[in-house]
Amino acid sequence: MxxxxxxxxxxxxxxxxxxxxxxxxxxxxVSDKGVNQRVEEIIAAVRARGDAALIEYTARFDGLDVSSMADLTLDRARLELALERITPEQRTALEFAAERIRVYHEHQVQPSWRYTEPDGTILGQQITPLDRAGLYVPGGKASYPSSVLMNAIPAKVAGVREVVMVVPTPRGEINELVLAAACLAGVDRVFTLGGAQAVAAMAYGTETVPRVDKIVGPGNIYVATAKRSVFGQVGIDMIAxxxxxxxxxxxxxxxxxxxxxxxxxxxxxxxxxxxxxxxxxxxxxxxxxxxxxxxxxxxxxxxxxxxxxxxxxxxxxxxxxxxxxxxxxxxxxxxxxxxxxxxxxxxxxxxxxxxxxxxxxxxxxxxxxxGPNHVLPTSGTARFSSPLGVYDFQKRSSVIFCSPEGASELGKTASVLARGESLTAHARSAEYRIKP
Known part of the structure; x- marks a missing residue:
């Protein structure tokens, strides 16, 4: 007892x-100085040596010796094979979950919008998806196929053209459920990479791994530290x-x-x-x-x-x-x-x-x-953060079209404010459009 x-x-x-x-x-x-230093060294190596650094780190940290990046790349056919290998009960559960997650996130899709003012000026917002998103998935025994669904499906619903996934396979351990989930979620490419080196590869790109626009997904302290380090070069979901x-x-x-x-x-x-x-x-x-x-x-x-x-x-x-x-x-x-x-x-x-x-x-x-996303803000950050969603894989661009009348009227106000800030070129640029 x-x-x-x-x-x-x-x-x-x-x-x-x-x-x-x-x-x-x-x-x-928060990472200590030692972790930060090791992560920065790894990122620098990947930026400098690309695929060669990835192969070296995979051997060192995952115990997996390979001769080329082709050995660390899984194509769509391999994902489909994983879907066939899992049990019927597991496939049914994954498909059921994937459909519910997809339906829920489809409700988050927002259309572009605009409105026209009486003088013909048009204002609005254009919403467009990211070109490419990167998904980090923990590998080996700590594998979470549910996280694959929760991260990849909103990206696809948002209209992201390509979803790239990295998942470490220590000592060659491959989790078929994770790959099956990637297949169902529409992941386009998978690389069997992990750690800070995988984050660096997605942030900066290598000869084989494409550069992404945003990195999402959970990981250990090295992954979290790497995500924090590359933020600004790429977007990230959160530091969980x-x-x-x-x-x-x-x-x-x-x-x-x-x-x-x-x-x-x-x-x-x-x-x-x-x-x-x-x-x-x-x-x-x-x-x-x-x-x-x-x-x-x-x-x-x-x-x-x-x-x-x-x-x-x-x-x-x-x-x-x-x-x-x-x-x-x-x-x-x-x-x-x-x-x-x-x-x-x-x-x-x-x-x-x-x-x-x-x-x-x-x-x-x-x-x-x-159905709702399980990627959620932790450590009190729910005060200012939200669950992962379709909106995390989209950008919003302001749309402004001035009619001649609108340009003249807006130009008057812009001129006054610009001259108040001593920005003469701003003022004159607006003033050129003012009707006499």
């Missing part, structure tokens, strides 16, 4: 709660921290359900965070008992234990409105409103990556097949 789980118990009404919460939420995910779940419960949901919902994030890794808010102290006790009883039945019990003991918490709040206040302070990646009337709380939630409504909506369905 393992020792009882030591998960933090907090009371949000206590005077020192804010201090305890800050300590609980603190996350130092550990996975998080915050559950708000009125005390009426089965405590086993809530315990397993908390485990669903805690099993990701030791730094993941699972927090429960409830006004019912007895319910918190019941959930703690469920956590202890169910923990040993998890395949990743050791990871979940460390996560819950280091970063988890059961927090007593005054009422559900108070829970919403605390939730907004946390700005969680995943928020479950496991209450009788979640709709009544929704308007009070200002910061959350994804909101799961009611007792029958576990976060796990969002990870795989509900």
């Amino acid at each position: 393992n020792a009882p789980l030591k998960i933090a118990r907090l009371d949000a009404s206590q005077s020192d709660f804010s201090q305890h919460l800050d300590t609980l939420l603190a996350w130092e995910g 921290g550990p996975s998080e779940i915050l559950v708000v419960c009125d005390g009426q949901t089965d405590p086993d359900w809530i315990a397993m919902d908390l485990f669903s994030q805690a099993e990701h890794d030791e730094d993941a965070q699972s927090i429960l808010l409830s006004p019912d102290a007895d319910f918190l006790d019941a959930v703690e008992a469920s956590l202890n009883r169910l923990l040993d039945g998890l395949e990743r019990a050791d990871i979940a234990r460390v996560s819950l003991e280091n970063r988890g918490a059961l927090i007593k709040v005054d009422n559900l409105e108070h829970a919403c206040e605390v939730s907004n302070r946390i700005a969680p990646e995943h928020l479950e409103l496991s209450v009788a009337d979640p709709e009544s709380l929704l308007s009070q939630i200002r910061h959350a990556g994804a909101i799961f409504m009611g007792r029958y909506t576990p976060e796990a369905v969002g990870d795989y097949c509900a």
Whole structure:
């Protein structure tokens, strides 16, 4: 029998709660100088030596010796083969999830628009997709076909011409599910590359790997550091921290359900965070008992234990409105409103990556097949960030067409403001269009 789980118990009404919460939420995910230096060296090498550097790093870090980039390139036929190799049950699940994700993201598509003013001046916005997007997918045993669907499908729905995927295959380990997901999602090219070198290749291009416009997808600290480093050269989705779940419960949901919902994030890794808010102290006790009883039945019990003991918490709040206040302070990646009337709380939630409504909506369905994207802001960044979506793979260009009358009228205002800024050429450029 393992020792009882030591998960933090907090009371949000206590005077020192804010201090305890800050300590609980603190996350130092910033790369140290050593990581930064190694990543910069790798990026510089890839920029200087292209494919040769990629082959060298693949041998060093992935234990895979190859003679050319052709050995690290998978064509469309190989993806289709993977789709045939997986089990019928797996293929059905992937296809079902892919269709739901596609349908949801099709609702995010925005058309270009314009309007005409009385004098004939036309203003608007033209929305165009990126030319090429790059998708980073973790490889080996830590493979997530669901992430392939969530990253590639919105890009395709947005109209991106080419989606390039990189996935490391340490010691030649290939995950057929990942390749099958790439096939279903419409990925165009796959390179079996990983780490900072793969990010550098997509950011700057090599003889074989094409340069992309934006890089999306999760990775380890070296991948995250590389994405941060190449930002500006290319776009990136976000710098993601550990996975998080915050559950708000009125005390009426089965405590086993809530315990397993908390485990669903805690099993990701030791730094993941699972927090429960409830006004019912007895319910918190019941959930703690469920956590202890169910923990040993998890395949990743050791990871979940460390996560819950280091970063988890059961927090007593005054009422559900108070829970919403605390939730907004946390700005969680995943928020479950496991209450009788979640709709009544929704308007009070200002910061959350994804909101799961009611007792029958576990976060796990969002990870795989509900439809909305599971690439979400973490570490409090839901205060200013949004889930990955079609809009991340599109650009918006302003459209301005001046009629002669409109140019004359606008030119008068532009002239005054330009001369006020001592920009004479600006002013005169506008003044040329003013009718006498």
